[in-house]
């Protein structure tokens with residue numbers, strides 16, 4: 001299904017321009033909020049749209065097929081708002097959730113630092129006790145859409161260990177420095193976010209002090225991986241769509257490209273990957289709907305497969321387009337750049353492999369003596 005089928009809108013005509021300009025206009029998010037997209041994952045009891053994970057996933061897949069940059073903004077917003085819905089106290093939920101659902105506030109996710117990536121619990125940002133406030137100092141890097149975000153979920157160290165805190169962007173001492181010219185997800189331009197003794201009320205601490213990584217970041221990253229699994233599946237679909245149209249219309253050696261068997265082999269692999277990626281995220285969605293503990297590893301598996309498969313598919317898509325695949329007139333070079341990023345964010349391929357292998361060692365090894 002396309003975004004048009006789901007929401008009656010399409011962002012595909014704008015996606016190339018957003019990529020060039022390295023920004024998604026804020027009004028797009030407001031419009032999507034009006035269509036229920038920004039609150040889809042928040043329960044109706046908490047003022048959201050309470051869409052089942054399978055339905056939400058279909059929507060995310062449709063967005064990913066049109067703009068992975070937009071998908072990435074929806075992802076960090078979902079991670080931040082989910083964390084507030086899951087771990088925030090009643091007053092913080094009251095203060096933020098309705099605005100997250102309506103799009104009056106966009107949430108961001110600030111975990112990574114210049115020297116801290118995969119080993120995220122080692123963040124060096126400090127939350128120092130300042131009475132009713134935390135005094136936040138440190139630097140975050142690669143923070144998606146930070147120029148657009150209204151409030152960040154920031155992770156830093158307290159005496160008790162890693163802790164999560166909501167920090168509004170427009171706070172004294174907080175500055176945002178854009179990073180232009182990235183490989184992919186360009187319209188969700190990443191930024192450095194610097195904190196120089198930023199005073200933030202302690203009541204905006206999310207989850208227990210010292211459990212910012214084990215509880216809050218882990219569960220938010222699980223949401224992020226679900227979004228990327230679905231979005232990457234959409235990206236594979238976009239690659240097949242563009243490549244099959246091109247292979248039908250472009251002729252070489254007197255016949256359409258699509259009649260050459262080596263081109264067909266690529267289309268077959270892309271299509272098989274699409275169906276497998278879709279089956280995996282839908283299996284993860286079902287587990288999420290049934291509140292199964294296995295949903296975490298199902299989601300990791302879906303994210304790992306869909307991201308690597310989207311890289312394969314976009315590589316084939318560029319190949320099928322030949323020189324046109326490298327130029328500005330076809331979207332496949334953007335697909336290629338965006339797909340590569342999905343293998344690094346929300347836990348790199350290697351981090352996903354470690355998680356999947358750990359589960360396999362426990363789940364598949366025969367019991368001793370059997």
Ligand SMILES: Cc1cc2nc3c(=O)[nH]c(=O)nc-3n(C[C@H](O)[C@H](O)[C@H](O)COP(=O)(O)OP(=O)(O)OC[C@H]3O[C@@H](n4cnc5c(N)ncnc54)[C@H](O)[C@@H]3O)c2cc1C
Pocket residue numbers: 076109110111112116117118119141142143144145182184185190341344345346347348349350351
């Ligand atoms: C476009 C984009 C958007 C992003 N948005 C955000 C955001 O909004 N918020 C945020 O907090 N972060 C964001 N990030 C950062 C992203 O989450 C990190 O890049 C990611 O966690 C990996 O960290 P790193 O880049 O520091 O790589 P490193 O951790 O330095 O790893 C480098 C390489 O070594 C591998 N590696 C590391 N440890 C091991 C190990 N134990 N075994 C085997 N291999 C290992 C990794 O897989 C990787 O291939 C974004 C990044 C990009 C590119």
